[in-house]
Amino acid sequence: MSDTKPDAYRDAGVNIEAGDAVVSGIKGAVRSTFRPGVLSDIGGFGGLFSLQGRYKDPVLVSGTDGVGTKLLIAQRHDDHSTIGIDLVAMCVNDIVTSGAEPLFFLDYFATGKLAPDVAIQIVEGIAEGCRQSGCALIGGETAEMPGMYAPGHYDLAGFCVGAVERDEIIDGAAIQAGYALIGIPSSGVHSNGYSLVRKLTDDLDASMEHGLGAPLSEVLLRPTRIYVSECRTLIADFDVAGLVHITGGGLLENIPRILPDGLGVTMQRDAWSRPPIFDLLQGLGGLSAHEMNRTFNVGLGMIAIVPAEQAAAAAAAVGGSVVGQVVATDGDRVVVS
Numbered sequence: 001m002s003d004t005k006p007d008a009y010r011d012a013g014v015n016i017e018a019g020d021a022v023v024s025g026i027k028g029a030v031r032s033t034f035r036p037g038v039l040s041d042i043g044g045f046g047g048l049f050s051l052q053g054r055y056k057d058p059v060l061v062s063g064t065d066g067v068g069t070k071l072l073i074a075q076r077h078d079d080h081s082t083i084g085i086d087l088v089a090m091c092v093n094d095i096v097t098s099g100a101e102p103l104f105f106l107d108y109f110a111t112g113k114l115a116p117d118v119a120i121q122i123v124e125g126i127a128e129g130c131r132q133s134g135c136a137l138i139g140g141e142t143a144e145m146p147g148m149y150a151p152g153h154y155d156l157a158g159f160c161v162g163a164v165e166r167d168e169i170i171d172g173a174a175i176q177a178g179y180a181l182i183g184i185p186s187s188g189v190h191s192n193g194y195s196l197v198r199k200l201t202d203d204l205d206a207s208m209e210h211g212l213g214a215p216l217s218e219v220l221l222r223p224t225r226i227y228v229s230e231c232r233t234l235i236a237d238f239d240v241a242g243l244v245h246i247t248g249g250g251l252l253e254n255i256p257r258i259l260p261d262g263l264g265v266t267m268q269r270d271a272w273s274r275p276p277i278f279d280l281l282q283g284l285g286g287l288s289a290h291e292m293n294r295t296f297n298v299g300l301g302m303i304a305i306v307p308a309e310q311a312a313a314a315a316a317a318v319g320g321s322v323v324g325q326v327v328a329t330d331g332d333r334v335v336v337s
Contacts, residue, residue: 013146018114022142025120029127033137037103040138047138049104051163058163061100065090066157069194073220075152077206080118082223083156084125085132086191089224090247091160092133093302096231097243097258099170100162102135108157109142112149122156125223133228135160172258172305174241175326180311181265182234183272183323186301189281190224192248193295200284212276219277227302230318234304238314242305246297253294255303256333259326264333267324274299293336 009016023043030042039048051058067086074083084107092102107126109119119142130137149155164170189197197220204210206217227245234240242258255265269289278298281287292298300323306314311322 013113014144015114018116019142019144021116022114022119022123025116026123026127029120029124030137033105033127033130033135035134035136038136038138044139047104047106049136049138049161051103055163055165057166059166059169061095061098061162061164062160063091063094064157064159065094066155067191069198070191070220071154071156072198073194073217075154077217077221079217079221080121080125082125082221084122084127085129085223085226086125087156087158088126088129088133088135088160089226090191091158092129092135092162093224093227093245094247095160095162096228097170097245098162098164099168099235099240099243100164101232102133102160102162102228104136104138104161105130106138106159107140108159109140109154110145110148110156111154112144112146112151114142114144118154122154126158129223129226132226135162168235170235170240170243172242173260174239175258175260175263175305176241177263177326177328178308179241179305179326180308180322181267181324181326182304182306182311182315182318182320183300184227184230184302184304184318184320185225185272186246186275186297186299187225188219188222188275188277190247190297190301192250192297196285196295197281200281210280212280219275225301230320231302231304233317234306234314237317238304238306238310240304240306244303244305246301246303250295250297251293251300251336252290252334258305259333262328262330263326264329264331264335265324265326267334267336269336271323272299272321289336293334
């Protein structure tokens, strides 16, 4: 009789040992993100974080997001090293617009067949994003689900919690006509519009530069810029009335989300430079300026709104530029000319 014990779960497609290898491989990266307030270590059933002594009247701010079909670019080119930064960026950039300090992050990684080396690359990227934004990676889930995903495919989602003092919440209510818009440059396409990006670039040789200064695959996988440091600098030193993370919907859909009724913005297109990837995409698709501004960040990943007299100093403090102003309007709420 054989002494080999059958492993029915492995036969069904789930490899517990592979999951253990991932946990072992990510411990160092995860612990490198820990900050004051973390009370738990990797491997528990829940992540613990204490607010004691840090705030007087804290309001928790939460955000969740994924990376979208940019994942397919990473999977096609077998480069998973930066996609985790994108995941963190999409969440922390959202909550910082309320004035919040990101505190902790959790991730969810799901695939049909677990490849430990891929999962470890992804979590190492998530840890890097957490280090950049100052938040702790205190938990996560790796799910192996045979039959749910095509070979080599996976999905990724994240959840971030931050805190802000109640009397320091930024919600756009203080914005007035005459205030200035400070644009902080993007690193490229970030993580939005990739269904269109893939449609336009699928037939191109991704190893070629196409006038971009780097291979197309590298440009498309550049991670979303994390703006926590810049936003906290602006909040500390200037009278920030509003912050806008330019994600899906581009300039046209995101800026109005924080504007009081009766106000809009006018933006000067020549006030900022945009990465050449946007010119390539616009040319490939024959896209109008309106379509570009409604789909992509077109070179601006974060916009701050401050009193006009503070605009020049605020822009200089974060490497941005004055890109427009708030105006009274009963028509279009965002005009780019």
